[in-house]
Amino acid sequence: MKPLLELICPAGSLPALKAAVDHGADGVYLGLKDNTNARNFSGLNFDARTLAEGIRYAHAKGAKVLMALNTYPQPATLARWHAAVDTAATSGVDAIILADPGLMAYARKTHPNLRLHLSVQGSATSYEAVNFYRERFGIQRAVLPRVLSLAQVENVVQHTDVEIELFGFGGLCVMVEGRCLLSSYACGDSPNTFGACSPGHAVRWEQTPKGMETRLNGVLIDRYADNEKAGYPTLCKGRFEVQGETYYALEEPTSLNSMELLPEMARLGIAAIKIEGRQRSPAYAAQVTKVWRAAIDAVKRSAETFKPNPAWMAELNKVSEGSMHTLGAYYRPWK
Amino acid sequence: MQLPAFPAPLARLVTRLPTWPTSWAFAAACNLAAWPTLKDLDWEVVRGRRFRVVVKDMGLGLFFSVTPKGFRAERNGLADVTFTATAQDFARLALRLEDPDTLFFNRRLLIEGDTDLGLMVKNMLDAVELETLTGNMPGPMGQALNRLRRLALAQQPV
Ligand code: SF4
Numbered sequence: 001m002k003p004l005l006e007l008i009c010p011a012g013s014l015p016a017l018k019a020a021v022d023h024g025a026d027g028v029y030l031g032l033k034d035n036t037n038a039r040n041f042s043g044l045n046f047d048a049r050t051l052a053e054g055i056r057y058a059h060a061k062g063a064k065v066l067m068a069l070n071t072y073p074q075p076a077t078l079a080r081w082h083a084a085v086d087t088a089a090t091s092g093v094d095a096i097i098l099a100d101p102g103l104m105a106y107a108r109k110t111h112p113n114l115r116l117h118l119s120v121q122g123s124a125t126s127y128e129a130v131n132f133y134r135e136r137f138g139i140q141r142a143v144l145p146r147v148l149s150l151a152q153v154e155n156v157v158q159h160t161d162v163e164i165e166l167f168g169f170g171g172l173c174v175m176v177e178g179r180c181l182l183s184s185y186a187c188g189d190s191p192n193t194f195g196a197c198s199p200g201h202a203v204r205w206e207q208t209p210k211g212m213e214t215r216l217n218g219v220l221i222d223r224y225a226d227n228e229k230a231g232y233p234t235l236c237k238g239r240f241e242v243q244g245e246t247y248y249a250l251e252e253p254t255s256l257n258s259m260e261l262l263p264e265m266a267r268l269g270i271a272a273i274k275i276e277g278r279q280r281s282p283a284y285a286a287q288v289t290k291v292w293r294a295a296i297d298a299v300k301r302s303a304e305t306f307k308p309n310p311a312w313m314a315e316l317n318k319v320s321e322g323s324m325h326t327l328g329a330y331y332r333p334w335k
Numbered sequence: 336m337q338l339p340a341f342p343a344p345l346a347r348l349v350t351r352l353p354t355w356p357t358s359w360a361f362a363a364a365c366n367l368a369a370w371p372t373l374k375d376l377d378w379e380v381v382r383g384r385r386f387r388v389v390v391k392d393m394g395l396g397l398f399f400s401v402t403p404k405g406f407r408a409e410r411n412g413l414a415d416v417t418f419t420a421t422a423q424d425f426a427r428l429a430l431r432l433e434d435p436d437t438l439f440f441n442r443r444l445l446i447e448g449d450t451d452l453g454l455m456v457k458n459m460l461d462a463v464e465l466e467t468l469t470g471n472m473p474g475p476m477g478q479a480l481n482r483l484r485r486l487a488l489a490q491q492p493v
Contacts, residue, residue, distance in 0.1 A: 013462040015431075042451050043458030050462070200451030207419075207445060230440050253440070281461050284434035291493055315493045319437045 002163055005265065005296050006272035008066065009289045010170075012039065012279055014050045017065075018057055019286040024293030027064035029097060030054065031278065036084040037068040038121060039278040040195030048087075055092055064094040068278075070119035072100045072192045082106055089114045097143070098122070099192075104137035118142040120167070121192065123179055125152075127159035134162050141165055143274060146172065146256060150330045154268050163271035169288060170276020171232060171321050172256045172328060173197070182235040187217035203233045214238070229253070231321050253322035258330050259295050259312070263303040284319055291315050354396050358408035361388075361397045366405040371471040376459050378403065384452055387414035392421040416448040416456075430484045431465055 009025035011017035020028045031037025033045040046054060058065045067088045073081040081103055088096045089111040096114060098104050099121035107114055120143040124130050133139045141163040144153060157164050173180070180197070184190035187202035202217040212224045214233045221238030224230050231237040231253020240249045256276070258265070265273070273296065275288055291312045299306045317325060365373075378401050388397040398409045420428070424443050427433040435457055438444035446453040465484075469477030 013458065015461060015464050018464075041458065042455035043462070200454040203450040205445065205447055205450065207447065212442070212445065224442065226442070228442070230442055280436050281431070281434045283431045284437065287434070294493075311492050319434055321440050
């Protein structure tokens with residue numbers, strides 16, 4: 001039987017993994033300490049020891065461990081990605097999350113029993129794309145990009161056997177998922193290749209008399225007055241001068257929060273809900289997992305009467321970028 | 336839970352303290368309480384780098400580096416990275432009650448200078464298990480911190 005609304009939570013460290021598992025995650029996703037995954041930040045992620053301990057801990061409590069290998073291998077260092085797939089297979093993770101078809105082919109051939117998930121970075125927005133990955137590489141789950149409306153999601157679900165995972169909460173990224181080069185434009189590194197948007201080495205914050213300035217490789221991307229909420233230092237969330245006016249020209253710093261759509265997602269048979277935020281701390285993993293566990297349990301008890309508890313929403317807004325949330329593309333009348 | 340804010344008269348007193356002795360006291364306290372656990376981290380990557388922690392409501396600046404033997408107070412020169420927040424927020428971060436990104440979004444935490452260095456240290460500390468840290472603390476200190484943390488968690492609305 002296909003799973004329904006599994007709660008998949010981010011783990012950037014062993015304490016974050018334990019916090020997520022302890023607070024009711026059905027699965028956690030993590031990455032190795034290099035550019036084989038899209039949260040390649042200094043000091044973050046897992047090495048051999050913490051990976052083994054993380055898997056042991058999660059499995060002992062009945063939670064799954066998924067490993068993100070969702071960047072695109074570079075020709076000179078392809079061996080690193082292959083080694084990462086091998087590490088995943090031998091360490092006993094429950095699935096790997098891939099974006100690159102070449103890597104899928106390698107995983108399929110070398111480790112036929114390893115379960116494959118299609119990463120959001122693979123940018124599959126139609127059932128044709130999802131089914132293609134199923135036929136060619138045997139993927140068993142696809143994470144859909146955050147650019148589809150729920151009606152479009154429904155269309156995908158109705159035409160595929162592949163389990164569908166949707167983002168439930170976290171930082172938003174309009175990257176036409178997996179295809180954004182904005183970060184490269186400013187600093188030469190982008191998520192697909194380097195494994196991070198706006199890597200730390202390119203980011204500078206400075207409190208000036210005019211406000212706090214955020215620069216990416218010297219490019220001023222925003223300036224916050226003292227009472228203004230801040231966002232991540234990404235180009236997409238900067239304020240720019242366009243025809244004499246300065247404003248958020250691409251998107252506002254805000255988080256996705258699709259909780260109120262959970263009953264609809266249950267009806268569609270969505271297999272899993274993903275929480276964004278491997279770059280965040282164990283405190284975040286605990287706070288967000290706790291709230292989403294309660295919400296998913298409530299929907300499973302009674303989808304008809306489900307209403308997001310205001311205290312849950314307040315807790316989620318508190319940890320949100322820009323301290324506010326949106327339903328993103330899920331809820332919009334146009335396609 | 337609102338950990339108690341720093342009392343204003345005390346803050347005024349602390350503000351008058353010169354940086355060096357307070358940095359020294361801070362380094363000594365960290366060495367005593369946390370070094371038994373933190374010594375196992377790979378500090379090679381931050382060798383020779385200097386950190387400044389500014390506790391803004393106390394008007395206090397702590398200036399230190401981390402050597403293979405522990406925290407060392409620094410006297411003068413420029414910091415590579417500076418963290419600025421209130422005493423209460425630093426305490427909540429240390430007790431893992433608050434997420435640094437959350438504080439950053441809310442403008443309660445500022446990281447200036449070498450962002451990557453700041454991120455790395457933050458992530459290294461996040462990877463330390465709190466139970467290990469408090470378990471290795473001398474005397475009743477660890478137990479007291481665990482109790483404080485449980486109390487604070489019990490008061491959270493959700
Ligand atoms: S610039 Fe923005 S949209 Fe592009 S990858 Fe970075 S966070 Fe995503």
